[in-house]
Each structure stands twice: as C-alpha cells, then as structure tokens.
Amino acid sequence: DAMVIQNPRYQVTQFGKPVTLSCSQTLNHNVMYWYQQKSSQAPKLLFHYYDKDFNNEADTPDNFQSRRPNTSFCFLDIRSPGLGDAAMYLCATSRGGPVVGYTFGSGTRLTVV
Amino acid sequence: SQELEQSPQSLIVQEGKNLTINCTSSKTLYGLYWYKQKYGEGLIFLMMLQKGGEEKSHEKITAKLDEKKQQSSLHITASQPSHAGIYLCGADIATSGSRLTFGEGTQLTVNP
Numbered sequence: 409d410a411m412v413i414q415n416p417r418y419q420v421t422q423f424g425k426p427v428t429l430s431c432s433q434t435l436n437h438n439v440m441y442w443y444q445q446k447s448s449q450a451p452k453l454l455f456h457y458y459d460k461d462f463n464n465e466a467d468t469p470d471n472f473q474s475r476r477p478n479t480s481f482c483f484l485d486i487r488s489p490g491l492g493d494a495a496m497y498l499c500a501t502s503r504g505g506p507v508v509g510y511t512f513g514s515g516t517r518l519t520v521v
Numbered sequence: 522s523q524e525l526e527q528s529p530q531s532l533i534v535q536e537g538k539n540l541t542i543n544c545t546s547s548k549t550l551y552g553l554y555w556y557k558q559k560y561g562e563g564l565i566f567l568m569m570l571q572k573g574g575e576e577k578s579h580e581k582i583t584a585k586l587d588e589k590k591q592q593s594s595l596h597i598t599a600s601q602p603s604h605a606g607i608y609l610c611g612a613d614i615a616t617s618g619s620r621l622t623f624g625e626g627t628q629l630t631v632n633p
Contacts, residue, residue, distance in 0.1 A: 449625065452623075453622075507571045509566075512563050
C-alpha cells in the first residue's frame with residue numbers, strides 16, 4: 409500500500425545532542441511537511457518542501473532544519489534539542505494545491521533527557 | 522487568535538449518546554478535513570469536505586460543511602468507547618497556500 413512511513417516511532421535523545429527524524433513516502437507526492445505537536449496542542453507546521461523548494465514557517469526556530477534529498481525522503485534535523493523540543497513530530501504529504509488531501513505518517517515521539 | 526476554533530475542547534458522554542463537535546474558521550475554507558488521533562499516535566483521516574453544504578458519512582460519523590464554508594460540524598451517532606480520542610479539524614484556508622492549519626482538537630471520552 410502507498411503510504412508515509414516515519415522512523416523511528418520513538419526517539420530518545422540527550423539534551424543538546426543532534427538528532428534526525430526520517431520520513432519516506434511511496435505516493436510520489438510533490439509536497440512533504442513536518443509538523444510539531446506538543447502535548448494537548450494542535451499540530452504546528454514547521455516547514456514544507458514543494459518539490460525541491462523549501463518553505464520555512466516564520467516562527468520555526470533555527471534549531472530545526474530539513475533536508476529532502478529526493479522525492480521519497482525528507483529528514484528533520486534538530487541541531488541542539490532542548491527539553492522544550494520534546495513532542496510528536498508528524499510528517500505529511502500532498503500532491504500540492506488546495507483541497508487535494510494530506511496523508512500523514514504515524515509520527516515520531518521525541519523525548520529529550 | 523486561532524484561525525480555526527474547535528469546540529468543545531473536551532467532551533465526556535455516556536455510551537450510546539449522540540454528540541457534535543464544531544470547527545469554525547475566521548477565513549474562507551477551501552477544504553476541511555477531520556482527523557482522529559489516539560493519544561501518542563499519528564492522525565487517522567476521517568473525512569474531507571470541500572463544497573458548501575457538503576455532507577459525508579462513514580459508519581456512525583457524519584461531517585458537514587456549511588454553505589458559507591466557514592464552519593464544519595462532526596456528529597457521532599450512538600457513541601461507542603471505540604470513538605474515544607482526540608478529534609482534530611484541519612483546513613486549507615484562503616491565503617495559506619498548500620498547507621493544513623489545525624484547530625486545537627476536541628478530547629472525546631465515551632464512558633461504558
């Protein structure tokens with residue numbers, strides 16, 4: 409089945425130690441998104457790639473970076489995780505444009521110790 | 522203020538009761554999506570609505586997008602414990618481009 413896969417499901421990292429979360433898709437969608445969802449809050453868009461074009465949200469901290477080496481993969485890099493970065497990170501894809509639908513992965517729950 | 526307001530924030534119902542969750546936008550909606558999320562898990566897609574007045578149903582869940590396309594409601598008939606979770610509305614909002622904006626979610630508890 410075509411899908412969006414996030415690895416790992418659970419990630420524990422040390423305070424200040426760089427960590428990378430992975431997302432892959434078999435849908436051949438143009439757009440890939442990274443959302444951060446803290447406990448009891450709505451998912452918040454960090455950035456997205458439309459093909460190779462990177463779009464950063466204005467309030468996304470510099471500590472968060474992303475890479476999309478090809479259509480299928482997108483990575484979220486947190487350069488120096490702080491305790492406040494503990495959250496569920498959700499990857500999503502779409503074909504692009506309004507009202508085309510979004511497909512979400514199962515998420516990666518990040519714990520910072 | 523939030524672009525998408527969901528109400529109520531939390532809801533506790535007895536099994537078998539009907540319930541409604543609302544999602545209101547401050548801007549015109551091009552598309553409205555409903556998702557369900559179990560605690561600590563990813564989002565499960567429920568329904569997508571795009572035309573004013575559109576109504577979709579899946580099993581005991583019905584969602585409607587109002588004619589003026591700024592509000593949606595999700596209605597669950599004869600609720601079951603399996604319906605428990607967080608319900609999130611997401612929207613393609615005018616001027617936001619190709620991205621999904623979310624409401625704060627509604628935490629639903631169904632007591633047996």
